[in-house]
Amino acid sequence: xxxxxxxxxxxxxxxxxxxxxxxxxxxxxxxxxxxxxxxxxxxxxxxxxxxxxxxxxxxxxxxxxxxxxxxxxxxxxxxxxxxxxxxxxxxxxxxxxxxxxxxxxxxxxxxxxxxxxxxxxxxxxxxxxxxxxxxxxxxxxxxxxxxxxxxxxxxxxxxxxxxxxxxxxxxxxxxxxxxxxxxxxxxxxxxxxxxxxxxxxxxxxxxxxxxxxxxxxxxxxxxxxxxxxxxxxxxxxxxxxxxxxxxxxxxxxxxxxxxxxxxxxxxxxxxxxxxxxxxxxxxxxx
Ligand code: SAM
Numbered sequence: 001x002x003x004x005x006x007x008x009x010x011x012x013x014x015x016x017x018x019x020x021x022x023x024x025x026x027x028x029x030x031x032x033x034x035x036x037x038x039x040x041x042x043x044x045x046x047x048x049x050x051x052x053x054x055x056x057x058x059x060x061x062x063x064x065x066x067x068x069x070x071x072x073x074x075x076x077x078x079x080x081x082x083x084x085x086x087x088x089x090x091x092x093x094x095x096x097x098x099x100x101x102x103x104x105x106x107x108x109x110x111x112x113x114x115x116x117x118x119x120x121x122x123x124x125x126x127x128x129x130x131x132x133x134x135x136x137x138x139x140x141x142x143x144x145x146x147x148x149x150x151x152x153x154x155x156x157x158x159x160x161x162x163x164x165x166x167x168x169x170x171x172x173x174x175x176x177x178x179x180x181x182x183x184x185x186x187x188x189x190x191x192x193x194x195x196x197x198x199x200x201x202x203x204x205x206x207x208x209x210x211x212x213x214x215x216x217x218x219x220x221x222x223x224x225x226x227x228x229x230x231x232x233x234x235x236x237x238x239x240x241x242x243x244x245x246x247x248x249x250x251x252x253x254x255x256x257x258x259x260x261x262x263x264x265x266x267x268x269x270x271x272x273x274x275x276x277x278x279x280x281x282x283x284x285x286x
Contacts (some may be wrong), residue, residue: 004065006090007035013059017131019086027080028129030058032153037199038263044201045125045151052117054103056126058084061090065096068094075116077104094158095215105135109145121148121204128226133158134174141181142219150182150202157197166267172226173219178216179270210274215283225265225273233265245280253279 005011012033015021023029032038041063047053047070055135058064060083067074074097078087087099089107100107105125113122117220124147128136133154140147154162161170162178178184182202212218222238234254238247254263256279268276 004038004058004062004069006062006065007033007038009033012060012062014036015086015090019082019089021060021082021086022110022120024080026084026131027029027057028131029059029080032062032127037153041125041127041151041153041199042070044199045123045149046123047071047123052113054109054122054124055111057128057129058087058099058110061087063125063127064091064097065094068097071123072096073116074098075100075112075122077102077107079103084217103212105139109140110143113146117146119146121146123148124150124152126151127153130155130158137284138174138177138219141177142216147204149204151199152202153197153199156196156198159200162200162202166269168266171266173222175271176222176273178202178218180210180212180218181205208273211278212274213278217281218273221277221280222265222273223270229264229266231264233259233263233268234261236265243280245283248284250280255282 006015012031032220047067049072051071052073052075053067053071055064055067055074055076058078064074064076064087076097077100078084079102081101084099084101087150091097091099113119124140131151135154137150140150157170161172161174163184164170164175181212182204184200185204220235220242224243225236228236228239231239234251237243237250238245243250253276257268257276
């Protein structure tokens with residue numbers, strides 16, 4: 001196989017001009033042109049020929065070329081149909097890449113992994129479109145997709161949100177999902193965020209750190225708690241259609257955590273959300 005040809009500004013510009021490509025802002029398009037960053041992402045992801053990689057948003061195929069060199073198989077999901085002929089061109093040397101022209105949030109990733117990798121966990125690698133980073137990551141976790149690790153380039157604020165705890169303004173559903181589902185090894189930023197982007201690697205926990213009777217229910221509670229940040233936790237939960245429990249039941253469960261009536265969701269730890277969720281799940285079943 002030939003070496004990757006993209007990843008430098010000159011070849012990237014050439015391809016873009018050849019196909020008269022216009023960037024679409026709504027798809028969060030900005031393409032990597034730094035081979036150093038590309039190599040770091042690939043080595044952080046720890047890909048071998050035994051791996052299937054899912055790439056989200058291949059763009060013109062820059063990182064895809066590197067992934068195709070390193071992995072056994074690559075599935076790349078790209079929403080922009082104007083990029084498909086470009087990808088056919090830039091990936092023509094590789095017979096281990098499949099490109100799927102669709103919105104990644106609509107693709108049955110679980111089914112894809114079942115079909116293409118016999119259900120064995122895949123490694124997700126992406127320079128994510130910034131406007132949908134959170135739904136993509138939450139979707140991978142909550143959709144029970146067999147994922148071994150997620151190595152992604154994200155905005156620095158998003159990386160911060162992933163690693164923060166109660167009381168911080170950035171604390172939210174994404175922070176709790178990352179804590180519940182994944183490990184964030186130390187020193188996982190490459191390059192050190194300087195231009196506002198960071199590469200972060202999440203590896204899936206073998207077992208979550210807390211015991212939860214119903215994960216989906218816990219994340220419904222978490223989302224409802226953060227939906228109305230300025231409301232108290234009790235109000236946020238009782239206003240939610242998904243929770244649908246009387247306010248006194250909710251208040252009682254919050255009191256059991258040793259929290260007062262005015263507590264807000266943003267001050268609860270994962271352990272406290274787990275306890276609250278298990279308690280309310282039991283009440284729900286009655
Ligand atoms: N991987 C390329 C690179 O690093 O040069 C491109 C990264 S660019 C930040 C994000 C890519 O995701 C774009 O190609 C964009 O068209 C694609 N994209 C945006 N929204 C998407 C979605 N919902 N599903 C799949 N791809 C999407």
